[in-house]
Amino acid sequence: MRRALPSILSVITAIVLCFIAAVLTRDLSTAAEAFLSMVWGAIGDWPQFIETGSVASVLRPLGESATKAAILTFTGLSVTVAFRVGLFNIGAQGQLVVGALTAAVVGAQVSLPAPLHLTLCLLSAAIAGALYALLPAILKLKRGVHEVISTIMLNWVAISLVDNWLVVGPLRATATGDNSISGTDQILPTAELPRLLGEGARLDLGFVLAVVAAIGTWWFLTRFTRGFEWKAIGLSQDAARASGIDVERGFVEAMLLAGAFAGIGGAILVLGTTLKYPATLGAPWGFDGIAMSLIGQAHPIGGFVTALFFGGLRAGGTRMQLFGLHKSFPELMQGLALLFVAAKLLWERLLTRRAKK
Amino acid sequence: MCCTGAAVRQRQVCTEVNRFQGPVIQLKNISKRFGGVPALDDVSLDLNAGERVALIGENGAGKSSLMNVLYGLYQPDSGEVCFDGKRVVVKTPAEALARGVGMVHQHFTLVPTLTVTENVVLGHEPTRFGRLDLERARREVDATCAKFGFQLDTSAVVRTLSVGSQQKVEIVKALHRGVKTLILDEPTAVLTPQEADELFAVTRKLSDEGLAVVLISHKLKEVFAFSTRIAVMRRGKKVAEVKPAETTPDAVAALMIGEGSGTVTPSPSGRGVGVREQTLSLTNVSAEGLKPLTLALRGGEILGIAGVDGNGQRELAEVLTGLREFKGTLTFETKPFTSKEWTPRVARESGVTHIPEDRLKRAIISDLSVEENASLGRHRSPPFAKGARIDFAARRTHTAKLLETHDVRPREPQLRVGGLSGGNQQKLVVGRELDSSPKVVVVVQPTRGLDIAAVAAVRERLREQRDRGCAVLLVSLDLDEVLELSDRVLVMYGGALNGEFAREKFDERALGQHMLGARDA
Incomplete structure (x- = not known):
């Protein structure tokens, strides 16, 4: 809990600053109303529920939040597991793009019974993401290329290849009837993530997968010897190697898992929300994963909680537009919070270093 | 009115301070606990100008902690620090430096790619019109060196200097800031005997110039060679303060270890199970920094590797433990391994353990x-x-x-x-x-930085391993240690073996000549 304190304080500071900015550009009552509506948009519109008794006014926002949180959780986990072995995976975006496209193609082109089809989509997206993350790992081991450089560049390779060519070229949906034809073909219903609360809310299986993945990752990292090996590698490659730990293998495994998580994040976006690879992905989910991981103190559960929080704010943020505030306020908060977390880390390090000597 | 009164009184205190002739620094009743563990327990120590004080004690006795309090790295829980009789709270090393206290740590704080001059003035660079005035810096640093009799090439890049010279740079750095009290934290741990002698000559000169010098150490020999006063610490307490002329090393050792905690005399190099067949051997193995060599480790034997630092000992230890690629064949028991097969993991799982030299990096x-x-x-x-x-x-x-x-x-x-x-x-x-229960133990400098009792304990453990049939490879730069423990000694010079000595034929002189390459195998 103590570890979480810097993050919590950073997030609060960011929200306060954004609120002040909103007050300055509008006025106090508008800003207050806008922020309050963002909260209701995140956790459900309880006043309206009490007033009208409409269940949808609570479930719809919650479902929206959970869907966004699920994707953020996966990209956050992607950054976190790489972090564990001391690698900085900036490439979650590229891995997510590759995973999303794979899910969209498999979802649209293969026909199988529902559970199998969905599983195949998720699995192939995970494998695609993992293979795409394997590239920087191999480049690092064979050629000594720093993973930050290679993952950043591979992001643009993926985005250019997929968004600017495949999706508008060879894989572009064939126009049928009156359907709009941006993005790839619609996925088959058998590949869609089942909605857990019926059509009223968008809460789908993706959220459950995210919870399982976060807890599973935490369990693996803290309870298993392999998780311990990763931690040792992340803290000291030399000592790990001298202890008989295969450092190179650890790098490869962690990057594979990181890529798989980002790939599944992309699959969930396609199979649950967009139902095809769209012309634009909407948000830089992969890059946001870096923020989730860092604000979550590189802890799987911490990243999950962060994703819940910012997923909620984003879902609610659209409502701010009604009050004349831009919907990107939640992203602004996230950016500021990340900035403060980074500064907090710096502070902590300075303080502990002073105390140690 | 009362305010003026206070000011007057303060002025009186100040004039008193100026006339103060007692100890430069007094540490009074210092106590410090770390998470319930007392590191310092009511310790008092005075330091006078022109004095060389040795702080001696075992690991964790509180020597470094006490000096860290003086240097502003630790805040004491109770007790006070007085400069010239006046109580002062030293919050940071910068404050300590400003008050004339300098400390040289075991780990150097030099920038390897900068020159001696640049390192010395770092943080206090003389400037001319806002630009670094290196010429002036160099003249000033040269002057400091000359004043205290240091022979240093101030334009040399630090990376190219020997460890002993780098340490001198650290000392000059402190002196250049005008310190009056210099603390040396186990300075000889990284030095050759000659370099250590030189260091002690320098400290003598410093105290002649009126500085107070403090040496933190657990080596009796150097404490007696160095100090005018010895403060003995044990488990966070100062147990005695003695003059070297009035006591003996044995008496100080007894004070350090405390009564009744057993003797530290080494057991004779007796045989346990006797030498068994070879467990780990190298046949024509070469590696980076290692010329082709053939050797065998045998169970029940301590094989010592003697040599001057940097003659391939480290590389040999790394090959044996799977940490360095090699050409040739390594045989464990009867199975041959290539470099690719002999990974650190395979080595460990076969029963080869490793006590590396750089514990913070590798262990x-x-x-x-x-x-x-x-x-x-x-x-x-x-x-x-x-x-x-x-x-x-x-x-x-x-x-x-x-x-x-x-x-x-x-x-x-x-x-x-x-x-x-x-x-x-x-x-x-x-x-x-x-x-x-390893089959082979590869140890490099196992007792570096340890106190007397711990050294004896480590050596005893190595003998125990030998006696239960384990093969021990001991690399040490301390020839006495190699000779005391080993059943057989191989000398390394220039990355190759240069002479083998059985225990009966140990001859320090001949060994020395082989170590320096003056004689071939």
Whole structure:
């Protein structure tokens, strides 16, 4: 809990600053109303529920939040597991793009019974993401290329290849009837993530997968010897190697898992929300994963909680537009919070270093 | 009115201070605890100008902690620090420096790619019109060197200097800031005997110039060679203050260790099971820094490697433990291995353990707990693991036992290892590596930085391993250590073997000539 304190304080500071900015550009009552509506948009519109008794006014926002949180959780986990072995995976975006496209193609082109089809989509997206993350790992081991450089560049390779060519070229949906034809073909219903609360809310299986993945990752990292090996590698490659730990293998495994998580994040976006690879992905989910991981103190559960929080704010943020505030306020908060977390880390390090000597 | 009165009184205090002729620095009744563990317990110490004080004690006796309080790195829980009779709270090393206290640590704080001059003036660079005035800096640093009799090329890049010279740069750095009190924290741990002698000559000169010099050490010999006064510490307390002329090394050793905690006389080099057949051998093995060599480690024997630092000993140890690629064949028991097959993991699982020289780099991970570090290397197998999962309960009890057997203090398995003193870290490493009933132990400089009792304990453990039939390869730069422990000694020179001596034929002179390459094998 103590570890979480810097993050919590950073997030609060960011929200306060954004609120002040909103007050300055509008006025106090508008800003207050806008922020309050963002909260209701995140956790459900309880006043309206009490007033009208409409269940949808609570479930719809919650479902929206959970869907966004699920994707953020996966990209956050992607950054976190790489972090564990001391690698900085900036490439979650590229891995997510590759995973999303794979899910969209498999979802649209293969026909199988529902559970199998969905599983195949998720699995192939995970494998695609993992293979795409394997590239920087191999480049690092064979050629000594720093993973930050290679993952950043591979992001643009993926985005250019997929968004600017495949999706508008060879894989572009064939126009049928009156359907709009941006993005790839619609996925088959058998590949869609089942909605857990019926059509009223968008809460789908993706959220459950995210919870399982976060807890599973935490369990693996803290309870298993392999998780311990990763931690040792992340803290000291030399000592790990001298202890008989295969450092190179650890790098490869962690990057594979990181890529798989980002790939599944992309699959969930396609199979649950967009139902095809769209012309634009909407948000830089992969890059946001870096923020989730860092604000979550590189802890799987911490990243999950962060994703819940910012997923909620984003879902609610659209409502701010009604009050004349831009919907990107939640992203602004996230950016500021990340900035403060980074500064907090710096502070902590300075303080502990002073105390140690 | 009362305010003016206070001001007058203050002025009086000030004039008194100026006339103060007592100790330059007084540490009064200093106590400091770390998480309930007392590191310093009511310690008082005076330092006078022109004095050379030695602080001697075992690992964790509180020597460094006491000086860290003076240097502003630790805040005492109680007690006070007085400069010229006036109480002062030293919050940071910068404040300590401003008050004329300098400290030279075991680990240097130099920038390797800068020159001596640049390192010395770093942080206080003389400028001309806002630009660095290197010429003036160099003249000033040269002047400081000349004043205290240091022979240093101030334009040399620090990286190219020997360890002894780098240490001189550290000292000059402190002197250049005008310190009146210089603390040296185990300065000879990294020096050759000649360099150490030179250092002591320098400190004598410094105290003649009116500086107070403090030496933190656990080596009796150098303390007697160095000091005008010896303060003995044990378990956080100052147990005695003696003049070297009025006491003997034996008496001081007894004070350090305390009565009734056993003798430290080494047991004779007796044989246990006798030499068995070879366990690990190299046939025409070469590597980077290592010329083709053939050697065999035999069970029940301590094989010492003697040599001047940097003649391939380290590389040899790395080849044996799988950490360095090699050409040629390595044979373990009867099975031959190539470099690719002989990984650190295979070596460990075959029963080859390693006590490396650089423990912070290779043996322990500071940010992990004591128990996590105790499991490193064997973390995949019982008692540290159950299948693929970590066995937390067994790990804790096993670690607790290990701490007890090897006297690692404090006995807290969940403490961060970085919080342990260097000696206790080393005891933990030695304990861990010998705990697994190894077939081969490769040890490099196992007693560096340890106190008398710990050195004796480590050597005893190595003999125990030998006596139970283990093959021990001992690399040490301390020839006395090699000769005391080894059953057979190989000399290394220029990355190759240069002479073999059986225990009966030990001859320091001949060994020395082989070590320097003056004589061939």
